[in-house]
Amino acid sequence: MQAYCVKCKTKVEVKDPKEVTMKNGRTAINGTCSKCGTKVFKIKSKNDK
Numbered sequence: 189m190q191a192y193c194v195k196c197k198t199k200v201e202v203k204d205p206k207e208v209t210m211k212n213g214r215t216a217i218n219g220t221c222s223k224c225g226t227k228v229f230k231i232k233s234k235n236d237k
Contacts (some may be wrong), residue, residue: 191230193221202228
């Protein structure tokens with residue numbers, strides 16, 4: 189799974205990805221950047237399962 193890292197300013201692989209559910213019921217991926225260790229967050233699209 190890849191997500192955009194704001195600190196690295198590029199898409200990176202998510203280290204230790206965890207699927208979370210937001211207040212509105214949508215699912216997202218929460219983890220850390222594999223390069224710098226910053227937290228990254230990616231909202232999954234409705235078509236992703």
